[in-house]
Each structure stands twice: as structure tokens, then as C-alpha cells.
Amino acid sequence: MTEQYSSAPAELEPDATGTPGACLYSLRLYIAGETPKSMAAIRNLRALCATHLADEYSIEVIDLCINPRLAAADQILAIPTVVRHLPAPLRKVIGDLSDTERVLVGLDLRPRAGS
């Protein structure tokens, strides 16, 4: 697993670990400040990925309070939002990710058979 915490003034560099192709799932979590909702979302996303995606994922956390320009790229309105960049097509879910079932459906993260 790879995880990158984007912070100012770093540009968006999803492949900081240099293994982008190896990640089946590339997820980006947008938050705005360290609010309880944001913290819950980070926690929930990590737990969920660890449970369902084994090692084949990367999570990038973007704090819009630090980097507001990045909000436009993924058309972020609601906070928190998770965007699944890979595999295509792009998918989004919003909320603190406490409803695991809906996250899995919304991001189309199929639990791998036999896991």
C-alpha cells in the first residue's frame, strides 16, 4: 500500500512512491481542515481499503484549506469526497465514509474473491 498526504505547497503527485502502475486502485480523498468529519473519513477510508483492497491501492489526501486550487480539478463541492481515479471510469462518493456498503458500491470497490 502507498499513501501520500499532500500538503502545501506540494503539487499533485500521486506517484510519490514511484509505483503507480502497481496500484490497481488510486483513490484521492479531499478534506478541508482537520474537522471531525475529515478525520473520520481518513480513518474510515484507511480501514476500508485495508480490509477490502489488500495492497493494491494508493490513497492521496488533499486538504483544500491548504491547497484550494486543487478543488476545481475534480469538481469538489462536498467535503469529504473520495474520488476514484483508477481504474477508469472516475467515480466519486461523498460523506465521512461511515456507511461501508455504500462506499463499496459508490466507488465500485468489489471485494476480491477469496479474501
Next chain:
Amino acid sequence: MTGAVLSKSPTGISGFDDVTLGGLPAGRPTLMCGAAGCGKTLFAMTFLVEGVLKYGEPGVLVSFEESAEDLAANVASLGYDVMSLIDEKKLAIDHVKIDPAGIEDTGEYDLEGLFVRLDHAIKSVNAKRVVLDTLEALFASFPDAVLLRTELRRLFDWLKERGVTAIVTAERGTGDPNRLTRHGIEEYVSDCVILLDNRVENQVATRRLRIVKYRGSAHGTNEYPFLIDTTGISVLPITSAGLAHLTSSDVISTGIADLDSMLGVGGYFVGSSVLVSGLAGTGKTTFAAKFVEARCALGERTLWYAFEESPEQIVRNMRSVGVDLAHCLDGTLRIESARPSFFGLEMHLARMVRDIDLFKPSAVVIDPISSLRGVESEVHATLLRLVDLLKSRGITAVFTSLSSIDQASSLNDRSISSLMDTWISLSHIETNGERNRLVYVLKSRGMDHSNQVREYQISNEGIAMVPAYIGAGGVLTGSARLAQEAQERDQSAARDELVMQKKRELARRRKAVEQQVAELQSALNAEASELDALIEQSDEHKRLHEADRDRMAQLRRTKE
């Protein structure tokens, strides 16, 4: 905050700032609602761009519907170079794409992302003006309406805190007419609400604007027509100007010398409204053209609204009556032709107001007002406002009106006659297989005008009045008048002849009588001289007799 005057942010939209007495409430959000195609986005764009260009206030547009490129292309025709304003960091456009499918929500969330973006955009250009177009699109994307409303309320509070002047556009709600917007956003924006409307009546669309509320400020409450054309939006604050306009005693010529003298003071009063009404073919347009010609000859600007003829057609037709308008065009004369059905009444009026304010004419011709179609009360109201408007600007106006039925005043004339200061009625009578034209001044306020019905003739030299011939059967015109005149001439000649004859006869008789008198006199003289001779003879006789007696006496004495 005692006595604090609400500060206002001018929109730069001509007319709108007049209606709102200065513009939108500065530092507060304004709701602009209207159905699709009302011009909400254009209004908002104009507010932003004019803000930059005229008032030095940078702006932010958060568009939920159109991309920056599309928006820029839409207003490029108005001469707004949006892209270069963006490059100069005076304008920021953030296109928020709304996912039409809706987004799965997986727990608690808020719209902080929107706030972050808006905040970022405002800071990037140091914006004073913000437009959110169309905010309600969020309702399609976020299923939790309760949360959305909370967030919107927070957004408006947030905008107020920032002190930015904001326009929030929203779709007009369908169904319930009491709801201004589809999702009831008006609940949150309480400072200023503007309603745009594009109504179709009699197959003619008219754009209207109304200020539903404006907290803390006086404002016009009417529906104001507004135009969107190549010069952008113009709102037309057309209200009854009241009757406080300046009144002039100056007189300007009607262009027809005889008509000038019929009016008593030598023409129309400056700033008065003149109605020339008449049946088809009585020369209403010609009367107007003569007036225009006279104005143009003095170098006065004149604006002619033609509802039935194109400018070229007018010029050609008027040339046939000796009025050359061609050389006035492009200079002092402007002819605006448009079919009456092309716009609604409001729009015609709006266009006129704009043209009048741009061209600044001293005289206006509207030919004819009778072709303005609509509900009669509306036509009347439109004309009333037009008359007031022209009067308030001191513009002399000539309206022509086609009388539809063969009587002095048709219904339409009657309803507007009270608006007019001078009413010249044209008519014609048909006798002896010909039609002759008559003119009379039906009314003319403030003038000792002629009460005479005059015949006039339109020739290639213009309009000439002919004294009407009043005969036993009424006014005689045309050939009937000529025949009557000939007959009178004959009768008069016959009478003259008779007099001469009588004179000659009298002379002759006088001569005869004088002759007789002379004859008698001579006879008398003869008798007198005869008598004298006789008297002399008798005296002689008497003397001789006495002489004889004396001699006889002497003889007798000698014998004794």
C-alpha cells in the same frame, strides 16, 4: 447605525440603476430569479464585467451551468473581452460541473468544498462582486435537501460576512405562482429580490423586470421592460412622468404655410403632441413629412418611427410630393422602420426611449400609432407613457393615426385624443365621381385656431390649401366647387349685362324726354313771341286810332 444610508453597488446596466436608485445593495446578496431564457446570466455577467470596467471592482463568477469559454463567447458580441479580464486577474470564473447522476453519500458531509473554491476565487482577484449562476443546480446533485438548505443559509451568511455584493440566480418555480424559485431560495436571500420575466402575449415576447423587494431602499415597483440586443441589457424606467414638464410658448412651423395660419399662432407649440388623423389616403404621412422637412431644414434632429414603410420607401414616396428627405438622412433625420408586430408594445416603447436618448431629437414622428396592436387599455397606456416621455424631454411629436371608419373620430382616436394638444383631422368627401380632401383643426390647446374646414390638394409641390366653397348643400370641393364658381360667374355676368341694358334704356329715354321738353319749350316760345307781336300790333293800332281821333278833333275845331 442611525441615518446610515444603504450603500449601493451600481450595476452599469442602463436604466436599472435608476430604477433601484443606485444599484444593488452593496455587500449583500441579491436573488435574481426568472424562467429559462430570461437573461439572468447575461444580467449577472454584465454586472460583473461593468463592475470591472466602470467601477474598478473585480468579480467572481461561479457558474454551475456554463464553462468560462461559453460564457465569454456569449458576451463577446457585447464587446466584452472576458478572457483578457481573466488574464488580467480582474475576473475569475469557476465552472462547477454538476454531476447529473447524483453522488452517493456515505455519511455526513457539507459543502465546504464550494466555500473553499469561492474563497479561493475571491482572494485570487480580490473580488468585490460575486455571481452564483445558477445555485439551485446543486439540488439536482445532492440528495439531502435539508443539508443543502442549511449550507445555502450558511453560504449567504458567509457572503455577507465577506462584504461582497452578490447576485444569486435561480430558476423561476413552476406550479405555485407564489413561489419565486423552484427550491425556495428566496427564503434565504432577504435583501433584494429581482424577478425577470419573458412573457408572450399575442405571439409577441416582451422582457420585463420587477424588483420584488429591496430591503432598506426605495425602488420602482412597476414591471419595467428591458431589452437585450447588441448593446447589451437596457432597462427602461418608463413611468408616467407626471404633468410637471416644462411648457414652452415657442412655436415651430408645421411645414405647411396655410396650416400654420389655420393654427392661429403660426405652428405647433414646442414640446406639444400633435395627432394627425384621417382615413386611408388622406395624406397623413405627407403632413408628417412636411413637418420633418421643415425641422430638418432648420438643422434640427428628427426621429421618424415608421411602422408601415421602409426608410427608402418613405423617401421615394415623399419625393413625389416635393419633399426631399434623402439628403437629411444620415444627418438630422433618422428613420426607424419596424413592423408593429415585430415587438410587443413595451418593447416598441423601450426601443423608442433608448433611441430618443441616444439620438436626442427635437422632434419625433410616429407613423402611424393606429398600427400598434394590442389590448386597447395597453395601447392607451403605452401611448400615454410615450407622450409623457416626449413631453418631459420637450420633444415635439407628430403622431399619425388611421381612422378606420368613415367618421371624424374612431374609437382609437377618441381614447388618445385627450393626450394630444393639437388634433388635425383629415377627411375626404366623395362627390361627382371624385374624392376631395378636407382638413380642419379639431382641437389645438392654447391657440386661437381656425374653425374652418379647408380643402387641400396634394401635388408634386406639396400640400396647398384651397378655400372651401360653402354652398347650399354644404361644403363644395373639387370640380363641384369649380362648377359652382363658374355658375356664379355666369350669373354675375348676366346681371351686369342687365344693368348695362337698363342704363342704356334710361339714357335713351332721358334723351327722348329732353327732346320733348325742348319741343314744348320752343312751341311755348313761339306762342309767346306771337303774343308779343299781337300785343305790339294792338298797341300800334291803339296809337294810330288815338292819332286819328286827335286829327279829327282838330279838323272839327277849325270848321267852327
